[in-house]
Amino acid sequence: MRRRASTGSIVMPRRYAVAGPHARRPWAEREGARPRHTLAGMPPDVRAARMRDLDPLTLYALLRLRTDVFVVEQECPYPELDGRDAEPDTEHLWVEVDGAPVATLRLLRGGEGAAYRIGRVATHREHRGHGYAAALVTEALRRAGGTPVEIDAQTYLEGWYARFGFRRSGPDFLEDGIPHLPMRREA
Numbered sequence: 001m002r003r004r005a006s007t008g009s010i011v012m013p014r015r016y017a018v019a020g021p022h023a024r025r026p027w028a029e030r031e032g033a034r035p036r037h038t039l040a041g042m043p044p045d046v047r048a049a050r051m052r053d054l055d056p057l058t059l060y061a062l063l064r065l066r067t068d069v070f071v072v073e074q075e076c077p078y079p080e081l082d083g084r085d086a087e088p089d090t091e092h093l094w095v096e097v098d099g100a101p102v103a104t105l106r107l108l109r110g111g112e113g114a115a116y117r118i119g120r121v122a123t124h125r126e127h128r129g130h131g132y133a134a135a136l137v138t139e140a141l142r143r144a145g146g147t148p149v150e151i152d153a154q155t156y157l158e159g160w161y162a163r164f165g166f167r168r169s170g171p172d173f174l175e176d177g178i179p180h181l182p183m184r185r186e187a
Contacts, residue, residue: 044095044103044132046139051086061101062092069122076176084108084119093139095132103132107140115148115184116140137164146187155179 051059067080084090089109094101103123109116118140123132141149141164153161155172161183169184 044130044135046093046095046135048091048093048139048143050088050091052088054092058101062094062104065101065104065124066120066122069124070120073125078176091140091143093136095135097127102127103136105133105136105140107143110150115150116144118149118151134163137161141165141185148187149185151183152180153183155181158183 049058054062063080063085071077071080085092085106087108091107092104093107094104096102105121106119107116108119118137121133121136149166150169151161151166152175153166156179158168158181165185166183167185168181170182172179172181174180
């Protein structure tokens with residue numbers, strides 16, 4: 001996955017952007033799929049911190065993970081560092097395996113009374129299919145509490161985000177040639 005620089009929305013790998021019955025989709029998008037976890041069915045431990053509270057090596061690892069997924073793997077050069085990570089209320093959430101971040105997202109606050117925004121959701125290629133992204137989204141929603149949450153999703157992920165209570169909130173649009181739609185989860 002990669003993120004749109006302007007809004008921090010999710011952009012899935014191009015190989016999953018193909019529509020139709022022969023589209024290759026991650027396990028989580030398949031009918032009847034359930035998240036798999038690595039420790040005897042237990043959900044992964046989600047960590048969270050604001051940028052000012054991150055140690056330099058963890059911050060580097062989170063930014064490296066996002067760059068590896070969005071810029072290198074998806075071959076989409078864009079300004080990954082957009083300034084939103086350093087905003088005082090932005091929270092970085094991640095899952096570690098063997099002490100290294102393997103999945104991450106950021107939760108942006110929209111200001112008083114405004115919706116939160118989930119963005120920059122990324123999972124390392126070798127760690128996909130373990131439910132890490134679902135655990136991160138679940139924790140982000142818990143942290144948002146009774147406040148609405150928005151996300152821009154690839155259109156084929158509409159059903160996946162609907163599992164969390166997100167609903168379409170506007171028309172489809174193209175981002176880097178990939179169909180997207182805005183989604184919102186009311187409080």
